[in-house]
Amino acid sequence: DAGVTQSPTHLIKTRGQQVTLRCSPKSGHDTVSWYQQALGQGPQFIFQYYEEEERQRGNFPDRFSGHQFPNYSSELNVNALLLGDSALYLCASSLGQGITEAFFGQGTRLTVV
Amino acid sequence: AQKVTQAQTEISVVEKEDVTLDCVYETRDTTYYLFWYKQPPSGELVFLIRRNSFDEQNEISGRYSWNFQKSTSSFNFTITASQVVDSAVYFCALSEVNSGYALNFGKGTSLLVTP
Numbered sequence: 535d536a537g538v539t540q541s542p543t544h545l546i547k548t549r550g551q552q553v554t555l556r557c558s559p560k561s562g563h564d565t566v567s568w569y570q571q572a573l574g575q576g577p578q579f580i581f582q583y584y585e586e587e588e589r590q591r592g593n594f595p596d597r598f599s600g601h602q603f604p605n606y607s608s609e610l611n612v613n614a615l616l617l618g619d620s621a622l623y624l625c626a627s628s629l630g631q632g633i634t635e636a637f638f639g640q641g642t643r644l645t646v647v
Numbered sequence: 648a649q650k651v652t653q654a655q656t657e658i659s660v661v662e663k664e665d666v667t668l669d670c671v672y673e674t675r676d677t678t679y680y681l682f683w684y685k686q687p688p689s690g691e692l693v694f695l696i697r698r699n700s701f702d703e704q705n706e707i708s709g710r711y712s713w714n715f716q717k718s719t720s721s722f723n724f725t726i727t728a729s730q731v732v733d734s735a736v737y738f739c740a741l742s743e744v745n746s747g748y749a750l751n752f753g754k755g756t757s758l759l760v761t762p
Contacts, residue, residue, distance in 0.1 A: 567750070575754060575755075576752030576754045577750070579750060582748075590747035590748075626692075632749070632750075633748065636750060638691055638694075639691065640689065640690055641691065643690070
């Protein structure tokens with residue numbers, strides 16, 4: 535049973551560019567949430583997707599957007615990258631908008647130079 | 648305002664010692680969930696436990712135990728007879744019904760267990 539998988543594992547982008555991160559949820563899960571973890575900090579909630587719609591959103595600007603596909607996989611897009619967007623981006627999957635415990639992927643380390 | 652406070656930034660113990668990681672939370676919801684996650688150097692958050700607000704029973708799983716006290720809004724985590732493999736950053740998190748169950752994490756406690 536595959537757990538939550540994220541791609542790519544590492545990414546280096548230039549300030550101003552756009553990036554897309556991908557996540558496949560754990561088998562049987564229908565909800566995907568994205569978190570940003572800056573170095574030395576706890577993860578911060580970006581948004582949650584359920585039934586292909588954004589259901590909840592944290593305190594992040596519109597430069598952060600996402601999508602969920604019919605197979606429950608998800609993408610996180612960040613436009614106009616800033617140096618401060620450098621972080622570990624974690625995807626979590628759960629069932630029923632988070633009623634069950636969330637399982638995390640290994641994350642994508644994004645570096646903006 | 649920080650909803651989850653982990654006052655201990657770093658803890659260092661010698662193998663076989665017991666160690667308790669503190670977590671204090673703040674919520675106005677009557678229905679909520681509390682979590683502990685472990686983050687080893689590889690970066691992946693490993694789920695350890697979830698408790699709901701209606702179940703204050705303490706839980707034990709092997710060398711791990713959790714003490715949930717609503718009266719003090721605390722959900723502390725104890726590792727008995729610590730091992731080097733326990734070295735990691737541990738996060739406490741709160742999930743509230745009114746926030747769509749989004750996880751609100753503390754800043755984490757870095758535990759170092761030395762031989």
